[in-house]
Amino acid sequence: VAHLSGGWQRRVNIAASLVHSPDVLVLDEPTAGLDIEARYELWHIIKQQQRAGATILLTTHQLDEAERLCSRVGILHNGHIAIEGTLEQLRRAVPATQLANIESDDEDGIARRAEELGWALRHYGGRLTLLLPHEHTLKAVVDLLHGTGLTSVSLLPVGLEHVYVEVTGAAKV
Numbered sequence: 001v002a003h004l005s006g007g008w009q010r011r012v013n014i015a016a017s018l019v020h021s022p023d024v025l026v027l028d029e030p031t032a033g034l035d036i037e038a039r040y041e042l043w044h045i046i047k048q049q050q051r052a053g054a055t056i057l058l059t060t061h062q063l064d065e066a067e068r069l070c071s072r073v074g075i076l077h078n079g080h081i082a083i084e085g086t087l088e089q090l091r092r093a094v095p096a097t098q099l100a101n102i103e104s105d106d107e108d109g110i111a112r113r114a115e116e117l118g119w120a121l122r123h124y125g126g127r128l129t130l131l132l133p134h135e136h137t138l139k140a141v142v143d144l145l146h147g148t149g150l151t152s153v154s155l156l157p158v159g160l161e162h163v164y165v166e167v168t169g170a171a172k173v
Contacts, residue, residue, distance in 0.1 A: 006033040014042065018049070025049060026057045031065060043069060063160040073160065077168045091158045094166050095120055096131035099156050100141050104128070106149030113148050124165055 001012050010033050017025060027046070031039045046069055049056060060066055066073050067087060074084035083093055104110045107128055114121045120131040132141070141153055164170070 007035060007038060010034055011038065014045070018045070021052070022054060024055045024057070028059045029061070030058065031060070031062065063164060067160045075164055075167055082167045083163070087160065090160065090163045094131065094158045094162045096133060096158055098132040098135045099124075099158060099162065100130040100132055100136075101152075101154045101156065102128045102130060102145070102150065103152035104149045105151060109148040110145065110150070113145055117144060122165075124162060129162075 001009055004012065010030070014027075014030060017027075030046075031042055034042065043065070046056060046058070050069075056069075058066070058069060070087070072084070072086055073090055074081045075090070076082065083090055102110055110128065110130075111121055114130050118133065122129045122131060130141075136144075136155070138153065138155055141155065142150065145153070
């Protein structure tokens with residue numbers, strides 16, 4: 001095994017942990033070093049283990065992975081659990097029911113219009129994002145932002161990444 005690539009070593013470790021059909025499975029960064037196909041395959045195996053009744057403790061930096069696989073999530077920050085609960089409970093940490101990623105030639109104009117509408121504004125990962133208190137259609141958001149230099153808008157649900165940056169204070173207002 002020592003002569004295998006890191007990805008294949010990871011596969012062997014996972015196979016060894018599953019061979020006895022454990023009731024409790026602890027996985028620490030299980031997809032680290034895996035290619036995308038192996039990652040998807042492992043996600044499928046984890047889901048199978050869950051359906052078979054196994055309790056799985058998963059640590060990961062991949063928030064999309066946690067969203068896809070976990071029924072309960074704890075977010076660690078500075079060595080402490082900053083928030084813990086179901087995905088629905090965690091999403092409530094973001095003061096929005098829907099998000100709008102915005103591109104505009106006039107970010108100040110967007111900010112003024114968002115304030116008029118009572119929408120909070122954040123920079124998530126360098127992207128200008130409006131926190132919408134109620135769900136809107138794409139057309140409604142475009143209409144409400146008319147005249148603000150809007151060049152692009154996309155709507156998305158509140159995700160675990162947004163929860164993380166809100167809870168840890170990494171979101172830039």
